[in-house]
Amino acid sequence: MLKPTARRTTLPPAEPAEPVDTETVALLADRLRAASQARLGHELAIRHVNTGSCNGCELEIRALTGVVYNLTRFGLHFVDSPRHADVLLVTGPLTRNLRQALEQAWDATPEPKWVVALGDCAVDGGVFKGSYAVMDGTSNAIQVDLTISGCPPSPARILSGLRALLEANSP
Amino acid sequence: MSRALEIVEPAPREPCRPWPRHVLSAAQWSDLVREPVTLLAAWADPMQVLALFEDPFSETILLVSVAMDAGFYPALSPHHPGARFYERMIRDLWGHMAAGGDDGSWLDHGHWPHSKPLAIRPGPRPPTADPPEFQPVPEDTLMQWPIGPIGLGIGEAHHLRLTLDGTRIVRAESRLGYTHKGALTLMRSKSPRIAARFAARLAGDSTVAHSIAFAKATEAALAVLAPPRAVGLRGLMLRLERIATNLDDLGTIAGMVGAPEAQARCGVRQEYLRRGLADAFGHRLMMDCVVPGGVSADADANGLAALRQVLAALEDEIPQIRYLFGTGVLAARLTGLGVIAGGDAAQRCRVRLRAIDRDTGAAIDLLTDLPEGQLAVVLPLESGEGLGKAASARGDIWHWLRLDHGQIAAVFPRDPGWALWPLAEAALASSEARDAGSICASLGLPVSGMDL
Ligand code: SF4
Numbered sequence: 001m002l003k004p005t006a007r008r009t010t011l012p013p014a015e016p017a018e019p020v021d022t023e024t025v026a027l028l029a030d031r032l033r034a035a036s037q038a039r040l041g042h043e044l045a046i047r048h049v050n051t052g053s054c055n056g057c058e059l060e061i062r063a064l065t066g067v068v069y070n071l072t073r074f075g076l077h078f079v080d081s082p083r084h085a086d087v088l089l090v091t092g093p094l095t096r097n098l099r100q101a102l103e104q105a106w107d108a109t110p111e112p113k114w115v116v117a118l119g120d121c122a123v124d125g126g127v128f129k130g131s132y133a134v135m136d137g138t139s140n141a142i143q144v145d146l147t148i149s150g151c152p153p154s155p156a157r158i159l160s161g162l163r164a165l166l167e168a169n170s171p
Numbered sequence: 172m173s174r175a176l177e178i179v180e181p182a183p184r185e186p187c188r189p190w191p192r193h194v195l196s197a198a199q200w201s202d203l204v205r206e207p208v209t210l211l212a213a214w215a216d217p218m219q220v221l222a223l224f225e226d227p228f229s230e231t232i233l234l235v236s237v238a239m240d241a242g243f244y245p246a247l248s249p250h251h252p253g254a255r256f257y258e259r260m261i262r263d264l265w266g267h268m269a270a271g272g273d274d275g276s277w278l279d280h281g282h283w284p285h286s287k288p289l290a291i292r293p294g295p296r297p298p299t300a301d302p303p304e305f306q307p308v309p310e311d312t313l314m315q316w317p318i319g320p321i322g323l324g325i326g327e328a329h330h331l332r333l334t335l336d337g338t339r340i341v342r343a344e345s346r347l348g349y350t351h352k353g354a355l356t357l358m359r360s361k362s363p364r365i366a367a368r369f370a371a372r373l374a375g376d377s378t379v380a381h382s383i384a385f386a387k388a389t390e391a392a393l394a395v396l397a398p399p400r401a402v403g404l405r406g407l408m409l410r411l412e413r414i415a416t417n418l419d420d421l422g423t424i425a426g427m428v429g430a431p432e433a434q435a436r437c438g439v440r441q442e443y444l445r446r447g448l449a450d451a452f453g454h455r456l457m458m459d460c461v462v463p464g465g466v467s468a469d470a471d472a473n474g475l476a477a478l479r480q481v482l483a484a485l486e487d488e489i490p491q492i493r494y495l496f497g498t499g500v501l502a503a504r505l506t507g508l509g510v511i512a513g514g515d516a517a518q519r520c521r522v523r524l525r526a527i528d529r530d531t532g533a534a535i536d537l538l539t540d541l542p543e544g545q546l547a548v549v550l551p552l553e554s555g556e557g558l559g560k561a562a563s564a565r566g567d568i569w570h571w572l573r574l575d576h577g578q579i580a581a582v583f584p585r586d587p588g589w590a591l592w593p594l595a596e597a598a599l600a601s602s603e604a605r606d607a608g609s610i611c612a613s614l615g616l617p618v619s620g621m622d623l
Pocket of ligand 1: 052054055091092119120152372
């Protein structure tokens with residue numbers, strides 16, 4: 001195959017991120033103190049748990065892992081097993097058919113752990129609220145520490161929520 | 172006249188637009204099913220089962236229905252193997268049984284408060300949960316490998332059961348339904364305008380395509396036409412969505428086989444495109460931008476100008492991405508992988524790249540030539556039945572609905588997943604277990620739209 005004739009573009013560097021929302025950090029830090037929960041340190045391992053999403057929220061999470069947002073530079077990274085996770089990032093309205101899977105993931109995640117409900121669906125069921133097939137959000141099965149609303153929330157918004165969590169956990 | 176047309180011709184017709192519905196007897200239905208017609212979809216309402224076929228000889232779309240006979244209808248799956256998932260879904264949602272077909276469960280895993288949610292009288296809650304059943308392992312030298320429903324990576328929830336002989340897959344069975352949200356029940360008895368919010372959330376990666384198919388079905392049922400500017404904007408949005416989804420799929424595949432540069436390049440282009448979409452249409456995925464009757468808002472002029480630049484930059488970048496997919500680790504890993512219908516994963520990637528090329532050119536043309544005028548028409552509160560179609564990145568999407576005085580009496584959206592999952596099972600069988608993830612990624616298997 002021939003080399004492309006078009007000029008070869010270089011990949012852009014990661015974009016500078018917005019400052020972290022201090023109010024959210026303070027709220028999360030209070031929560032941490034109140035529960036006398038151990039801090040997790042400067043890095044957070046995240047496990048994504050899909051509880052019936054439409055795949056819109058996943059699109060935006062995947063965008064975060066790309067070079068434009070470059071999640072890892074903040075000390076945030078995704079892991080494949082809940083056993084290695086500090087944070088469960090939950091999407092979807094919590095379908096009845098996935099309740100057990102969510103609870104198993106939660107049980108498998110070592111303490112101390114955080115749960116983030118991502119997207120309107122995970123926050124309270126979103127447009128699917130009240131359907132026979134859903135349980136109206138993550139918090140109806142496990143305790144949620146942080147909600148990030150939006151349908152779907154933009155990568156910038158997800159990033160600011162996750163960084164607030166990281167900040168609150170930094171010793 | 173083709174044999175299929177000869178069978179449906181004598182049957183009475185119901186007025187569905189743009190294709191009439193042929194109301195078949197059980198004998199006519201069985202005859203038609205035996206013909207070499209392509210099954211596009213099957214679904215039901217409380218009284219009958221409906222099917223959508225394409226007759227390759229006359230190149231006609233055939234919409235047919237058959238009334239229930241003591242709760243049964245003649246099965247489709249003996250002649251159309253891909254129909255077994257539809258038969259299971261029809262059993263789970265309406266309680267109609269396919270005589271001689273597949274009577275397993277699919278969407279209903281025994282956790283809903285009642286069974287048959289779309290039947291006139293839903294059934295009682297099943298006494299026990301119904302865990303997915305798989306075929307028994309034939310020999311004790313074989314082992315089973317369950318994957319999911321919470322899979323690896325950042326994706327959708329589904330279950331795959333691979334039967335392995337050493338490292339080779341001898342059988343792959345899929346089980347879906349985990350993400351079933353009850354969308355059809357939520358859409359029923361609502362106006363199309365309100366129900367469009369659910370159509371837009373069947374599959375986030377194809378929200379525009381689903382919204383367009385739903386809008387077209389509504390407009391066909393009511394015999395109204397969306398104004399020219401709305402049609403132009405819809406065409407533009409559909410192409411932009413396909414570009415973004417194809418970039419997302421290519422990036423995911425590149426990530427799976429360990430090609431970070433290609434993954435990064437696809438990701439960057441997708442991100443810039445989504446920002447352009449937010450500027451032009453107010454939403455990065457263009458959710459709720461298409462509504463029955465037209466579009467919900469006009470595009471922002473500056474946003475459209477920004478999109479033009481994004482597309483020009485993408486055009487410059489495509490040769491580079493194509494080069495990366497044709498050489499090195501990508502070519503080595505994708506060639507000969509997951510062969511189905513004569514094509515391998517490498518070929519499926521080339522198809523995506525060509526689609527991006529074509530859609531980029533078409534989108535640039537549409538941007539320079541958008542008609543002016545009205546954005547939407549008012550929908551009359553009338554009754555009617557309609558079919559609508561839109562081409563998503565994953566394949567054709569069809570929506571069918573029946574309106575009763577402006578409200579949805581029955582509706583069914585056919586997602587491309589219905590056609591892709593049977594292909595995935597076939598492509599996985601006889602492949603290496605370690606390739607399962609890349610094979611699935613190369614097929615771009617959608618879940619949520621099919622789980623309803
Ligand atoms: S919040 Fe919106 S984008 Fe996210 S899963 Fe729900 S419907 Fe899809």
